[in-house]
Amino acid sequence: MPDWNRLVRKRMSGALKLEPHVMEEVTAELAAHLEEAYERARAAGASERTAIRQTLQEVVSWSDLRAEIRRTRSMEDGMTRRTKLLWLPAIGILFTVGLVLVIVDRAPALQQFIWIAVFGLLFGAIVSEGKNLNERTKRLWLPGFASMTAASMFLFAASTVADPSRFFTQLSLRPQSVLHVEPGPGLTFYFSWIIAHLVFGGLGAFMSRQAGGTRSARVFAAMFPALTMFLLCGIVIPISALAQHNLFVERHPMTLIFGMMIWAGIPGIALLAGAAPFLSERGRTIPL
């Protein structure tokens, strides 16, 4: 009987740059497979020569197999050259400059531009790594990140014409005022922000569906901006208010619940409404 271990080792050597113990394991496993295929052929009555020939037909191209095994067993960083040389350095430089500007509290307009650019570059990097992304990232995290980026971009863009944070604070502290708030940039911002959520929700669900996401993945991807706001308004702000012994919040705890409704609940409904056309299984696309 041929020495299958030796044969595999010889055919797999050279181009494979695996860790020695992984190489050992792969060789042992493939050799065991060939050995069993050979024995089965012999047991079925094939001559030694025929059995060897049949067994060797298990691999048409050893060079293709080496490449495939290297791709699947290698623990190498799978990042593309473009990501390493272009996206990551650009993100790193811009992020550092943005951080310095935040610390020294200078050039707010430039800061906003930098954060928008960082978001854009980050998104570009993820898209360029498309082939290396796992299924969950393609179906869940990437669409969720896209819908959150779109919502964040809207906030950044809105802040160039009005200051949404003032309205944010005012409405969070007195949520009932949304019912009789006077028309103005604040109200215009809030309602246009909610309407824009229809598009963000649609975007997240659409991307997830294109990648083959299940219905729950599409809902999660669409709801990502509202989930982030829920974490902020429902966990971070209450904990920080309690830690600081914020008297207003302690006397008016319902404010937090209203705040959550306004900043996470209502946008969540809008996101879901935007996602609705992409939740049906009938229109689902199977990526080929």
Add this chain to the structure above:
Amino acid sequence: MTKRIRSKIARGSAELAILSLLEDKPLYGFEIARQIGERTGGTLKFTLASLYPLLYEMEKKGWVQAHWEANAGGRDRRYYRLTPTGRRQIAPLRREWRLFFQALDALSGVSHA
């Protein structure tokens, strides 16, 4: 049909075939190939070159976990076991394939062919 589309379809169906088989019990590579061939009457056939890269990829994704164990003949074999993540892939993959065949059926009546 381009080579890329053919290969994606083949890969997708092979993943479901392996996951469905491992749903019953852990198996090693040769047994996976043998049982798939046997259960499909030879319609689906794995070779060493098509099977192991796929198994390694599924292992990398965390769908299966491998360990060495002696088989019935007392020889050490690398057995693949379904992980909870792998188990969760089965239902969506089945739905996707059902949808795929429904779509093909609507287009060309493959189920009546």
